Amino acid sequence: MSLATSxxxxxxxxxxxxxxxxxxxxxxxxxxxxxxxxxEKALTTAGLARTANCSKESLYxxxxxxxxxxxxxxxxxxxxVHFPSEAGATSDAQTYRSHVxxxxxxxxEVLFGETSLALNRLSIGQSNKDSxxxxxxxxxxxxxxxxxxxxxxxxxGRHKGFLKFEDAEDAYQVLYxxxxxxxxVRLLLGxxxxxxxxxxxxxxxxxxxxxxxxxxx
Amino acid sequence: MSLATSxxxxxxxxxxxxxxxxxxxxxxxxxxxxxxxxxEKALTTAGLARTANCSKESLYxxxxxxxxxxxxxxxxxxxxVHFPSEAGATSDAQTYRSHVxxxxxxxxEVLFGETSLALNRLSIGQSNKDSxxxxxxxxxxxxxxxxxxxxxxxxxGRHKGFLKFEDAEDAYQVLYxxxxxxxxVRLLLGxxxxxxxxxxxxxxxxxxxxxxxxxxx
DNA sequence: CAAAAAATGTACCGTACCGTACGGTTCTAT
DNA sequence: ATAGAACCGTACGGTACGGTACATTTTTTG
Numbered sequence: 001m002s003l004a005t006s007x008x009x010x011x012x013x014x015x016x017x018x019x020x021x022x023x024x025x026x027x028x029x030x031x032x033x034x035x036x037x038x039x040e041k042a043l044t045t046a047g048l049a050r051t052a053n054c055s056k057e058s059l060y061x062x063x064x065x066x067x068x069x070x071x072x073x074x075x076x077x078x079x080x081v082h083f084p085s086e087a088g089a090t091s092d093a094q095t096y097r098s099h100v101x102x103x104x105x106x107x108x109e110v111l112f113g114e115t116s117l118a119l120n121r122l123s124i125g126q127s128n129k130d131s132x133x134x135x136x137x138x139x140x141x142x143x144x145x146x147x148x149x150x151x152x153x154x155x156x157g158r159h160k161g162f163l164k165f166e167d168a169e170d171a172y173q174v175l176y177x178x179x180x181x182x183x184x185v186r187l188l189l190g191x192x193x194x195x196x197x198x199x200x201x202x203x204x205x206x207x208x209x210x211x212x213x214x215x216x217x
Numbered sequence: 218m219s220l221a222t223s224x225x226x227x228x229x230x231x232x233x234x235x236x237x238x239x240x241x242x243x244x245x246x247x248x249x250x251x252x253x254x255x256x257e258k259a260l261t262t263a264g265l266a267r268t269a270n271c272s273k274e275s276l277y278x279x280x281x282x283x284x285x286x287x288x289x290x291x292x293x294x295x296x297x298v299h300f301p302s303e304a305g306a307t308s309d310a311q312t313y314r315s316h317v318x319x320x321x322x323x324x325x326e327v328l329f330g331e332t333s334l335a336l337n338r339l340s341i342g343q344s345n346k347d348s349x350x351x352x353x354x355x356x357x358x359x360x361x362x363x364x365x366x367x368x369x370x371x372x373x374g375r376h377k378g379f380l381k382f383e384d385a386e387d388a389y390q391v392l393y394x395x396x397x398x399x400x401x402v403r404l405l406l407g408x409x410x411x412x413x414x415x416x417x418x419x420x421x422x423x424x425x426x427x428x429x430x431x432x433x434x
Numbered sequence: 435c436a437a438a439a440a441a442t443g444t445a446c447c448g449t450a451c452c453g454t455a456c457g458g459t460t461c462t463a464t
Numbered sequence: 465a466t467a468g469a470a471c472c473g474t475a476c477g478g479t480a481c482g483g484t485a486c487a488t489t490t491t492t493t494g
Contacts, residue, residue, distance in 0.1 A: 039345030044451060055472045125342035127407035128256030135407035177394035184402060190344035190352035210391065214427055261481065272442045283482065
């Protein structure tokens, strides 16, 4: 049984960090590069073997089949994304708000990055498969992780009296919508971001400002 | 020169309604059905010819090549989507707000429909092509149309003193974000909507409520 | 009703790519 | 140093699909 089907795809054990050897990580890095410019069609087993200076046989030994390779790419990239955890519990209203704004900025940086866009395009393109491994992988190791992190941040704000809301998940969804709007989908469709949309700090600032208008205590 | 490259793809003349013969529309309907369950891989020329009882030669005569067929499917579906225009200029605050809410509900109905999701998945999957015809097609005949419609609706509300904002496009983006959040992307990734997210009227209602908190006069 | 235009269905070709096999090479451990 | 494992590069089979050609049938038109 391949590495892909035995551990990466096993969503019951989705907590452990998924180890790759350095050689495999180097190959996955090449795979990412191929994906970012060229899309899924550009990531062929022969092409990856050529650009990464490895053999196809190794690819199949490591990842099982092409789907396993794609899943490994997604899992590997997800393992590289880390969000800053809340810096200490002792913070006044001002610094807490700056934490929220930093979180939103980091969120936009990840979502609007070319790598994330390429992987989202890949997963969306595969979302009509029987099991839809990539979509679930991206959701569970990407969005759900971020969502959990955001909820804990917002809960802390409520506990300290900076925010007021009923459901943390609901509040996070609003914050997400205010920050992302339809920019994500437009980027996924290939539209270029406007200069204003490229100023992620400014975008995050106004989003947080509006969020506080709705949920500030 | 094929129909696809001569008229559908001609973005300079993107205003005229794109005519198809009834026979062609019937074939495009079958193509849509194939796309909705099965994704792009399921839409093969041979498969479409078989299910639609037409010949491959006719497909190539009508649409040029496979890309032209995909573009025709997108253009055809876009031509079927219509939003209710604002019903008369004489309306009080209450009915105007109901118009806004109806617009948001219609927006969600379109975006979360299986057909729209399938076409968005298709266009996103093709967004790394050289010209990226599908993405631009979906943007110009879909999102931009809706955006223009929304701006005029919001401008009317501002003119009547129901709303207060600086930039109509910016206000619309906020309304969009409040209503859609990350549900669209999650659906694109294959996740099922929660029961609460399926209540589009309720979702639109709270979105409009929050929008009025931010932009109400 | 007959000629012409259009459409159907099938057969075919070329290409692209997944997956496997195999000979040769490099690394590792004892 | 040497045996064994891992790996590289390449070549090949099988398959799926885009696109074309052509004979037959259906529809339109004068």
